[in-house]
Amino acid sequence: FEDRVLYPEFRARMVSADEAAALIAPGDRVGMSGFTGAGYPKAVPGALARRMQAAHARGEDFRIGLWTGASTAPELDGVLAQAHGINMRMPYQSDPSCRKQINAGDMQYMDIHLSHVAPFVWFGFFGKLDVAVVEVAGVLPDGRLVPSSSVGNNKTWLDQADKVILEVNQWQPAELDGMHDIYYGTDLPPHRVPIPLVQPHDRIGEPYLRVDPEKVVAVVSTHHPDRNSVFNAPDECSQRIAGHIVDFLQQEVALGRMPRELLPLQSGVGNIANAVLAGLDAGPFKHLSAYTEVLQDGMLAMLKSGTLDSASATALSLSPAAMERFLADIDFYRQRIVLRPQEISNHPEVIRRLGLIAMNAMIEADIYGNVNSTHLMGSAIMNGIGGSGDFARNAYLSIFMTPSLAKGGAISCIVPMVSHVDHTEHDVQILVTEQGLADLRGKSPTQRAELVIEHCAHPDFRPQLRDYVERAKANPVGRHTPHLLGEALSWHQRFVQTGSMRG
Numbered sequence: 001f002e003d004r005v006l007y008p009e010f011r012a013r014m015v016s017a018d019e020a021a022a023l024i025a026p027g028d029r030v031g032m033s034g035f036t037g038a039g040y041p042k043a044v045p046g047a048l049a050r051r052m053q054a055a056h057a058r059g060e061d062f063r064i065g066l067w068t069g070a071s072t073a074p075e076l077d078g079v080l081a082q083a084h085g086i087n088m089r090m091p092y093q094s095d096p097s098c099r100k101q102i103n104a105g106d107m108q109y110m111d112i113h114l115s116h117v118a119p120f121v122w123f124g125f126f127g128k129l130d131v132a133v134v135e136v137a138g139v140l141p142d143g144r145l146v147p148s149s150s151v152g153n154n155k156t157w158l159d160q161a162d163k164v165i166l167e168v169n170q171w172q173p174a175e176l177d178g179m180h181d182i183y184y185g186t187d188l189p190p191h192r193v194p195i196p197l198v199q200p201h202d203r204i205g206e207p208y209l210r211v212d213p214e215k216v217v218a219v220v221s222t223h224h225p226d227r228n229s230v231f232n233a234p235d236e237c238s239q240r241i242a243g244h245i246v247d248f249l250q251q252e253v254a255l256g257r258m259p260r261e262l263l264p265l266q267s268g269v270g271n272i273a274n275a276v277l278a279g280l281d282a283g284p285f286k287h288l289s290a291y292t293e294v295l296q297d298g299m300l301a302m303l304k305s306g307t308l309d310s311a312s313a314t315a316l317s318l319s320p321a322a323m324e325r326f327l328a329d330i331d332f333y334r335q336r337i338v339l340r341p342q343e344i345s346n347h348p349e350v351i352r353r354l355g356l357i358a359m360n361a362m363i364e365a366d367i368y369g370n371v372n373s374t375h376l377m378g379s380a381i382m383n384g385i386g387g388s389g390d391f392a393r394n395a396y397l398s399i400f401m402t403p404s405l406a407k408g409g410a411i412s413c414i415v416p417m418v419s420h421v422d423h424t425e426h427d428v429q430i431l432v433t434e435q436g437l438a439d440l441r442g443k444s445p446t447q448r449a450e451l452v453i454e455h456c457a458h459p460d461f462r463p464q465l466r467d468y469v470e471r472a473k474a475n476p477v478g479r480h481t482p483h484l485l486g487e488a489l490s491w492h493q494r495f496v497q498t499g500s501m502r503g
């Protein structure tokens, strides 16, 4: 602890997690660090959950508003949800207990674009932030903070909160020092200036987080690993999706629409996104770059193999095995990885300037190219929009992918109308399933429908989809985007009633 906290005044403020949690009051809005299972506080949330449970046992209400970077881990979202301690969650979650409570109507959830979070808090749209609980890897002699394995919204929480609780996690490698780039040049409209980032690996800020030492009310020492998900080995379906994307990108290079080194890659969360990275790594490409929000196992492998020269992200979302590889070779990786605040990793201005290839997974798409990334059967939240909208709307190429079937074939992921829309037809250029790839650029809605049905839908569902479009075209209401309104969501309704979309 002494090695990590070089600022004497903070050493004097070292307390237990229980003492720190006692500084959080019912009704507080609390900004915690954490982006995926990386860099979240490991001790204070558990201590807070115990206080909440004790209060509830006495018949008192004790819930907080919980703001983070993105999803976290069982030691944060899990324990606080199980203690029924969250009244408003924002901006992203993927925790089973949280999801259950949100879908039961017991927890409010604000699912917003990740690039919006920090600015909306600066604007005061969500009210005052009472407390920040932020994990760091160390404290410098002058009180500046060495960030942890994710940056997320930490700069904003430290800046905006009235009180700050720091968790100094000695499990985090000391060598993280120098990997981060914290940009302090953001201002409020009408005083904003361009963000001076023109290459994915540019450094435009400083390696450390600033905090007003007066606000630091407690410092807690921890020694706990991050907890990121383990990815499934790529299966045949995801390998076929990856194969279609690799072929398509090669074609784009051959057509002169992209350089041989492609354009910077953004890759979303989950098994399919990770498998696509493995496919790209096995493909013909070299000297690529990444400008993304989560650096997961696939990208680490690409850095090592030389497929990727550099990667910019806001979180190191590495499985335990990949984390070991990272630690064993940390000097190699720290020269190639930059971690930034999420308002910069996901900034629309920067994404548009760099011209990214955005690749995100989805729940379902409709025949016209609208995409649902978040809701099951229109009503139940899965995770959230995360950064997918930041990237999809502003990328050079916006690719969405999914297996053509879900739930053992009972569900078609290509439907007449999506049951919830996150990415409209205007933000989606390429749809991919294991069946094939539909390039929707330059196509009208009816042309898109044909491509999506013939290239992406599973053959079992193609006749049903063709029949829908043919009958909709005969509909006198309009032939631009033909729909039969009474039937458009009937596939979902059938699944809810019978357990299958099959007609």
Ligand code: 0RQ
Residues within 6 Å of the ligand: 070, 071, 114, 267, 268, 269, 270, 271, 272, 273, 293, 294, 360, 361, 362, 363, 364, 373, 374, 376, 377, 382, 383, 384, 385, 386, 387, 388, 403, 406, 407, 411, 412, 413
């Ligand atoms: O559920 O495990 O209970 O069977 O959805 O599906 O196929 O394992 O896919 O892990 O890649 O996740 C969109 C959820 C895909 C994710 C989503 C069911 C399916 C399974 C997961 P089971 P898969 P993945 C930047 C990018 C939004 C955020 C984002 C996500 C489960 O990628 O949350 O893009 N994206 N961020 O059975 C009903 C369907 C279904 C379905 C799949 N049509 N109907 N259930 N499932 N399709 C990164 C960040 O923002 C941090």
